[in-house]
Amino acid sequence: MAISDSGPPIRRARRLALGALLLAVALVLAGLAGRWAGDAATDKLRLAGAQRLDGYAVSLENLLSKYDFLPGTLELHKDVIALLERPHDEELRDEVNAYLEQLNRQSGSTTIYIVNLDGVTQAASNWRSIYSFVGDHVAFRPYVRDALRGMPGGFYGVGTTNGEPGYFFAHGIYHNGRMLGVATVKVNIERLERGWEQGAGKVLLTDSNGVVFLSSVPAWKYRTLAPLSPEVAKELQASRQYSGHALAPLGMRELRRLDGDAAIVTLPEDQRTPVLSQTHSLAPRHWKFVYLSDLNSVRASARNVFLFALLVQALLLLLVLYLRQRTQTRAQLEAMVAERTVSLREMTQHLSEENSVRRVAEEKLRRAQSELVQAGKMAVLGQMAAGITHELNQPLTALRTMSDNARVLIERGRLEEASGNLATISQLVARMGTLTGQLRQFARKADASLAAVPLEAAIHAALFLVERRIEQERVTFRLQARDANVQALCDTNRLEQVLVNLFTNALDAMEGSAVRELVASVRSAHGRALIIVEDTGPGLPEDVRAHLFEPFFTTKPQGKGLGLGLAISEQIIREFGGELRAEAADTGARFIIELPLAQQGTT
Numbered sequence: 001m002a003i004s005d006s007g008p009p010i011r012r013a014r015r016l017a018l019g020a021l022l023l024a025v026a027l028v029l030a031g032l033a034g035r036w037a038g039d040a041a042t043d044k045l046r047l048a049g050a051q052r053l054d055g056y057a058v059s060l061e062n063l064l065s066k067y068d069f070l071p072g073t074l075e076l077h078k079d080v081i082a083l084l085e086r087p088h089d090e091e092l093r094d095e096v097n098a099y100l101e102q103l104n105r106q107s108g109s110t111t112i113y114i115v116n117l118d119g120v121t122q123a124a125s126n127w128r129s130i131y132s133f134v135g136d137h138v139a140f141r142p143y144v145r146d147a148l149r150g151m152p153g154g155f156y157g158v159g160t161t162n163g164e165p166g167y168f169f170a171h172g173i174y175h176n177g178r179m180l181g182v183a184t185v186k187v188n189i190e191r192l193e194r195g196w197e198q199g200a201g202k203v204l205l206t207d208s209n210g211v212v213f214l215s216s217v218p219a220w221k222y223r224t225l226a227p228l229s230p231e232v233a234k235e236l237q238a239s240r241q242y243s244g245h246a247l248a249p250l251g252m253r254e255l256r257r258l259d260g261d262a263a264i265v266t267l268p269e270d271q272r273t274p275v276l277s278q279t280h281s282l283a284p285r286h287w288k289f290v291y292l293s294d295l296n297s298v299r300a301s302a303r304n305v306f307l308f309a310l311l312v313q314a315l316l317l318l319l320v321l322y323l324r325q326r327t328q329t330r331a332q333l334e335a336m337v338a339e340r341t342v343s344l345r346e347m348t349q350h351l352s353e354e355n356s357v358r359r360v361a362e363e364k365l366r367r368a369q370s371e372l373v374q375a376g377k378m379a380v381l382g383q384m385a386a387g388i389t390h391e392l393n394q395p396l397t398a399l400r401t402m403s404d405n406a407r408v409l410i411e412r413g414r415l416e417e418a419s420g421n422l423a424t425i426s427q428l429v430a431r432m433g434t435l436t437g438q439l440r441q442f443a444r445k446a447d448a449s450l451a452a453v454p455l456e457a458a459i460h461a462a463l464f465l466v467e468r469r470i471e472q473e474r475v476t477f478r479l480q481a482r483d484a485n486v487q488a489l490c491d492t493n494r495l496e497q498v499l500v501n502l503f504t505n506a507l508d509a510m511e512g513s514a515v516r517e518l519v520a521s522v523r524s525a526h527g528r529a530l531i532i533v534e535d536t537g538p539g540l541p542e543d544v545r546a547h548l549f550e551p552f553f554t555t556k557p558q559g560k561g562l563g564l565g566l567a568i569s570e571q572i573i574r575e576f577g578g579e580l581r582a583e584a585a586d587t588g589a590r591f592i593i594e595l596p597l598a599q600q601g602t603t
């Protein structure tokens with residue numbers, strides 16, 4: 001018992017453990033699938049970002065390269081050289097100013113100006129404006145300083161005069177191998193930002209110090225990617241490159257560095273949402289493009305693939321369970337069918353055995369019944385023996401007397417009287433012949449050939465055998481035929497035998513009755529032929545009626561009744577496909593023979 005008690009909990013625990021393991025495996029697999037999908041989506045995003053960055057870099061370079069040559073060409077203008085040599089010639093300055101103004105307009109740059117070796121602006125395209133650079137000291141500007149040292153410079157900065165940012169190109173002005181000053185062109189590159197704003201990601205451009213000077217997000221401008229070192233901050237302060245801006249750190253945090261120039265970072269405005277950051281260096285200028293893409297789509301596709309993988313595994317599990325269940329159910333069904341087949345086979349065998357036993361029993365019964373019918377006939381014969389003897393003795397005595405008389409009458413020549421005697425003798429012999437014929441027929445074991453039997457005729461034939469008793473015992477006999485010529489499908493002899501039996505029983509029953517009436521009725525109803533035999537005897541008490549058709553049931557004194565008559569009669573009628581039954585009538589007994597109705601015209 002202990003084993004069976006501890007069985008189910010152990011099995012349940014094992015099933016639970018298996019379920020947990022399956023769940024863990026499913027989660028791991030789904031996680032891996034989600035990760036893979038996330039990586040693939042990130043790669044796609046990186047490719048798109050890299051392409052954008054390439055595009056931005058190319059358009060920036062294109063813009064800048066358009067102006068690269070411009071400062072260098074100014075030394076070709078003789079008035080420029082002349083002004084640098086004669087800095088106090090105001091007329092000349094006006095001409096150079098006008099020239100620069102026109103050149104600036106044509107080239108699309110912001111400002112063009114000329115600086116002497118002391119770093120003082122000699123002429124400028126914006127000489128008419130209130131922000132005119134003419135007379136300004138710009139030696140502190142690194143690009144001017146570099147150009148004065150013989151290195152053509154490029155520099156992005158915020159204008160100190162009007163606060164406008166731009167890219168400054170500077171180039172030394174040489175005449176006869178001697179440097180006279182510096183030509184500077186300022187170009188506005190902020191217009192590039194307008195193109196960036198239309199992209200999906202955020203773009204920013206930083207200088208070599210990590211200061212953002214162009215950005216698709218205006219608020220990020222003049223902020224730094226990382227805090228500036230004190231030296232750099234000091235230097236920027238001195239050059240006034242981003243004059244008027246605090247250059248505070250942007251607050252971008254790197255979460256994870258990916259291979260190449262990519263990293264996962266968070267932005268200052270949303271520290272919880274990771275963003276993909278890609279950089280692209282612009283080598284000659286030491287600038288750096290940063291492109292930031294939203295990782296939402298990556299996360300969504302990773303999540304979707306994770307859920308999809310879970311779903312697929314759940315479906316697979318369901319399929320496996322379903323198939324297992326089906327196999328089990330089929331096995332159970334097959335076992336059940338096999339079991340049923342075996343029991344059916346056993347049942348069939350049992351039935352066929354029973355059937356053969358029944359057939360043997362029926363055969364025995366039929367034989368016994370047939371013998372009983374014979375015995376019954378003999379019994380009736382025995383009963384009738386006295387009457388028959390009497391019946392025959394009387395005509396025999398008459399025959400002897402009449403034949404003796406006939407001989408004497410012939411000897412005396414009274415031939416006419418002798419002839420009358422002989423006629424009477426012939427009648428008597430004929431009557432005796434009929435009687436013995438009937439008896440022979442009754443005693444014969446009949447075969448069961450069925451034919452249409454006229455019932456009235458059968459009643460008359462049966463009556464003939466009991467006629468004498470009817471007369472002697474002063475019984476009134478009536479035949480009531482409601483339907484004329486009703487015919488039943490049966491055997492005449494055996495039906496007559498049944499009728500004789502019923503009549504004899506009625507006569508026996510009425511022996512002590514004051515009123516003695518025997519009534520036989522014939523009719524047809526519902527496709528059946530009916531013969532009803534009624535008497536005015538004592539009738540059938542319940543205890544008698546219950547046993548009427550049992551063989552050897554009799555209430556008659558010994559030697560008179562065998563108790564076989566009704567049993568045999570009932571069997572005979574049943575063999576015809578009919579029924580014999582008894583009813584208690586108002587006065588006396590009523591027996592009903594029901595037989596299959598023969599088609600009119602059947603013989």
Ligand code: ADP
Binds near residue numbers: 562563565
């Ligand atoms: P048996 O006539 O040899 O007794 P039956 O089988 O013919 O055998 O009849 C069985 C019994 O049924 C009779 O002994 C009698 O008691 C009863 N019985 C038969 N016919 C009648 C009848 N018409 N009226 C009263 N009782 C009857």
